[in-house]
Amino acid sequence: MTQNTAPRPLRADAQRNIDSLLDAAKSVFATSGVDAPAKEIADLAGVGVGTLYRHFPKRADLVKAVFQHEVDATADAAPLLAEQHDPVMALEKWLHRYTEFLVTKRGLASALHSGDPAFDALPSYFLGRLGPALGSLLDAAVEAGEIRAVASPKDLLYAVSKLSLPMGDEEPEHGRRMLDLLVDGLQHGADKTGC
Amino acid sequence: MTQNTAPRPLRADAQRNIDSLLDAAKSVFATSGVDAPAKEIADLAGVGVGTLYRHFPKRADLVKAVFQHEVDATADAAPLLAEQHDPVMALEKWLHRYTEFLVTKRGLASALHSGDPAFDALPSYFLGRLGPALGSLLDAAVEAGEIRAVASPKDLLYAVSKLSLPMGDEEPEHGRRMLDLLVDGLQHGADKTGC
């Protein structure tokens, strides 16, 4: 989905500029919101505005690309963490990575839900990438006998998002502590949940 | 909250212009979204842009005012319907009125959740006005023995919003039918709810 399958292989400098633009857009979106001036993004990327418009004709194209880029980066972190840490630690680290993603993408969330049909496919992209990523970490931890089985990766993604997002208003530490609590719960948790 | 208590009573033509602007903004927001050009709104209201900016210096001020205006209109419809119809019919008509509000305000919703602190007070304004309005209709219908008691006005407001909003994507009729079903349920519904 992020790479198109057309016969045109894309020139090397063009690909470099696209990467710069995505990096720049990520920063600028975080700083000035999704409605930041196009020139600000182009300047930070070290390209002209024409180049920005060549690769991302509409604002939604850029927002979508940044979002997918971040989803990919977060998903790709899972296998890396898995081979560098024991299962529970990998899971814990990845969930913290995920909350970072949630916080930095909060500005994008309102744009995503704005009704623009260009964004319709993003929620399923989100689940399609992050679900399996988290799933593999969970499976590894369950198989190692270090945590109890949990309903589904999707539920956990959802729960963690609810847990950490509203905290952004207050102190960021709070969300982090709540998440640690939840991971503890996975390890030593009670055998029954409420109704 | 909508009227300030200052000693200055506001000149008659100014009040007239404010009303025109609110009407115009309501239409334009529905047609072109909350980011519609200021001139479009001013023209439709038959005033200059200067007048728009005098009364609503920031875009958020206008959005907030339109929202509150619509909430007020929806809440004020309750007592009127109550004296024109029997309790169940009044309830049904008001809920349909409420779904209209939800649909037309869908464009505003994303702006409302955009994180602008100017909008922080709106959710509680929404509940504070619509909760009692619906509450009085429910009480009347319950006392008349025509429907069974329901958890709380707030829950019903929430449920109806969930029921009718996602339907906007498909056919508007669907949400309407779902709502009718719910009202039927209130009247003849089962004695027990699930877990």
Next chain:
DNA sequence: TATAGTTCTGGAAGAGCGTTCCGCTTAGTT
């Protein structure tokens, strides 16, 4: 009703941003 004192209005003006367009640059090819 006439007058004085305010408030309020309209739209021109200045600044800034989005988007397009096309001559020039540079990667890839022979």
Next chain:
DNA sequence: AACTAAGCGGAACGCTCTTCCAGAACTATA
């Protein structure tokens, strides 16, 4: 090295936001 075409930059145009103030409109007072 020379050629070809993809890709680049940024000037230019048009649209929008926002400010500002001379004058119109309203209200209070006599």
